Amino acid sequence: MELPKKALVLSKTELAKPVLLLKKSDGTIVREYSGTPIDQAWAPFSDYHDFDFSDFKEKGAYYFELKGSSTASQPFRIGPYPAWQNDVVDFIRTQRCGFNPYTGEFCHQKDGLSFFGLRPDSTRIDATGGWHDAGDQLKYLITGSNTTARMLMAYQMKPGSFTDEYNARGLKGANELPDILDEAKWGLEWLLKLHPGPEELYHQVADDRDHRGFKLPHEENADYGWGPNSFRPVYFATGKPQGLSKYKSEATGIANLAGRSAATLALGYEVFSAIKGYESFAETCLQSAKELYAMGEKQEGYQQGNSYGAPYRYEENTWADDMEWAAAKLYKITKDKTYLKEARAYAKMIGAWSWMERDTASHYEMYPFVNMGHYALWQVGTEKDKKEAIGYYEHNLARIQDRANKNPYGIGHLFIWCSNNLAAAVATQAILYEEMTGSRKYRPLMQNHVNWLLGLNPWNSSMITGIPENADTPVDVHMPFWRLKKESIKGSLVDGPIWATIHDKMIGITLSEPDEYAHLQPDHVKYNDDWADYSTNEPTLDGSAELLLILTSLSHD
Missing domain, CATH: 1.50.10.10 (Glycosyltransferase)
Known part of the structure; x- marks a missing residue:
């Protein structure tokens, strides 16, 4: 399955025509990419540029470096998705x-x-x-x-x-x-x-x-x-x-x-x-x-x-x-x-009625x-049944796409409690829609929501414990195995970021240590990798199950 690839560069000052150097793990430059400015921006950054490198397909380990700067991305791999399911x-x-x-x-x-x-x-x-x-x-x-x-x-x-x-x-x-x-x-x-x-x-x-x-x-x-x-x-x-x-x-x-x-x-x-x-x-x-x-x-x-x-x-x-x-x-x-x-x-x-309409x-x-x-x-x-079912899914996804078009990360889910479940739901519905229609229309929307869960977000952190390997993932989670035994269990989806207007009213949340993401936190959406924040950092049973169809679909047989 050919999937879109993108990177974002965020800056607190205006960047004039930024260029990313795609480098192998040994530092060899393999390609240059020019960025496209994004009108929407989330505080604390005022300048966003999008880089599409979907054309690059050579498997291996890579990282990006901002040309003329020492700023570099975390290492990443191009190739089949692992069997994370x-x-x-x-x-x-x-x-x-x-x-x-x-x-x-x-x-x-x-x-x-x-x-x-x-x-x-x-x-x-x-x-x-x-x-x-x-x-x-x-x-x-x-x-x-x-x-x-x-x-x-x-x-x-x-x-x-x-x-x-x-x-x-x-x-x-x-x-x-x-x-x-x-x-x-x-x-x-x-x-x-x-x-x-x-x-x-x-x-x-x-x-x-x-x-x-x-x-x-x-x-x-x-x-x-x-x-x-x-x-x-x-x-x-x-x-x-x-x-x-x-x-x-x-x-x-x-x-x-x-x-x-x-x-x-x-x-x-x-x-x-x-x-x-x-x-x-x-x-x-x-x-x-x-x-x-x-x-x-x-x-x-x-x-x-x-x-x-x-x-x-x-x-x-x-x-x-x-x-x-x-x-x-x-x-x-x-x-x-x-x-x-x-x-x-x-x-x-039920028709097209869904949280996606809200x-x-x-x-x-x-x-x-x-x-x-x-x-x-x-x-x-029947064919009529199939057409109507496709129409309901299409209606929902179009609504999400409208919201995603106004978002620097290309995502359109809601930031209510357990928002990561909703991000996973968008990706799942897009995958099923593609199966039902054969159309790749919503494949970029699907990938944007998967990317969000895997770390292409304001905190530069995956929302899944231990996945991807060797990346920033949730550690200090609201889970007894971590709090009592300091044992991190791979493969769980945490609740995820929520609107500040909700987060500020949650009962009994006082962080146990200074927020390591304080310099990255948007004004309107909050996420903490802190066991004391049960609203954003608690692994859930069904949230993790939301991942299964996505990871199974994307995994290499």
């Missing part, structure tokens, strides 16, 4: 709950006691397993379902791109199943536990009472009324507002969770039914997918995440995209045309950040 899977494995292979310890074995459900409150149910959501140890169906789905889709995209170095428990040792499927199966098994009966669906384990400082998973100190390291609440999806303290979620139904979980389980059926020895597991996934879809039909609407002592929660308020996704996947498997008819109805209901949005308001329902319907629908 395997590093992301490795990070997700470290987030396992129940048995954590990274620590080698069991944790949260008493998850949990049900609330708001069909069973009496405090009834014991088995909600062990799944993944810890971020730098804390909560577990959400909202994000766990999407994380599982992304792994299954990435495997379907390029099955040969994934390693087999770990077994089902997540411990070293091949087991003839790619590691990404070991991890996806871990997620599917947890989804099945949260749906223990045809009319039951649980959506969250624990709440922000967890936030009692950094601790390793097996050293849980949160007390939900039964003592530390004991039972935790498991919230039933009622389709109504919930909360055990003064902060209540909003809810109008459960179709976002039921639909997305159904789509994920249907993907599980597709993948595992083709692998010898997993046929029975695949059938269980399919049966649960059908049941959950039916539950979503009965309770159309959305269920949000629950908080307890703080106002922050996942504020998802869309659901038709999830039901479209599930209906399209179930039609593909069963050939039941009722599912296809319903997928079309849900597709028209100038701002609430936290996780329109989650997942890519409408996978349109892509799934494009895969199975």
Whole structure:
């Protein structure tokens, strides 16, 4: 795949016709490039120039030097993208709950006691397993379902791109199943536990009472009324507002969770039914997918995440995209045309509505950040269905492109909390659009958002721990493995920069040390590589999963 290449030169004084020298690692000059001035500029720099070197294709290690100056870039490589998708899977494995292979310890074995459900409150149910959501140890169906789905889709995209170095428990040792499927199966098994009966669906384990400082998973100190390291609440999806303290979620139904979980389980059926020895597991996934879809039909609407002592929660308020996704996947498997008819109805209901159409949005308001329902319907629908799905994606990407045209970095996502997820979503949607149309129209837009995540941004820092290698990447992250053990885990996407107007109002952020990016910080967007800034520097489960389709698509087979 031929991809565009660009460099930016930023200056606090005006540069007259700057020239970049492309040099090999030994200092040999191989090409000169003239810059194009960019009208837009972000403080503290007033002068921006863009350099396009897409014509240069010789593989190797290089750096740029500003002609007539000692100013030089960090070294970089030209060539195929490494198989970084395997590093992301490795990070997700470290987030396992129940048995954590990274620590080698069991944790949260008493998850949990049900609330708001069909069973009496405090009834014991088995909600062990799944993944810890971020730098804390909560577990959400909202994000766990999407994380599982992304792994299954990435495997379907390029099955040969994934390693087999770990077994089902997540411990070293091949087991003839790619590691990404070991991890996806871990997620599917947890989804099945949260749906223990045809009319039951649980959506969250624990709440922000967890936030009692950094601790390793097996050293849980949160007390939900039964003592530390004991039972935790498991919230039933009622389709109504919930909360055990003064902060209540909003809810109008459960179709976002039921639909997305159904789509994920249907993907599980597709993948595992083709692998010898997993046929029975695949059938269980399919049966649960059908049941959950039916539950979503009965309770159309959305269920949000629950908080307890703080106002922050996942504020998802869309659901038709999830039901479209599930209906399209179930039609593909069963050939039941009722599912296809319903997928079309849900597709028209959600249309092009997305965070991409907005100038701002609430936290996780329109989650997942890519409408996978349109892509799934494009895969199975008629020519008319395909044209409409493409049109929705085109409409979104055109809106992002309009914003990107007014931005010195060529990016158009929003700088709300977890902005890196949105940057990844733009790149993902552009990749899928190219698959659907064969058009390279949005390839530069895709690359600009990938570049942003890999370090072409005001801080000159990647937003992914340890990637690229030998570059400036997040280190001092809001994660217990770093704070307690000083161990950095490669392959996680941090939350990312947010508008200063949001950052300045976040509760409890005081940097632990002077800001190493103070001389680079724009006035209107903030990012800190500091464990005390949970709003910009916390690795997240689903944010990392957002990377998977991108890195899989770009990786060299």
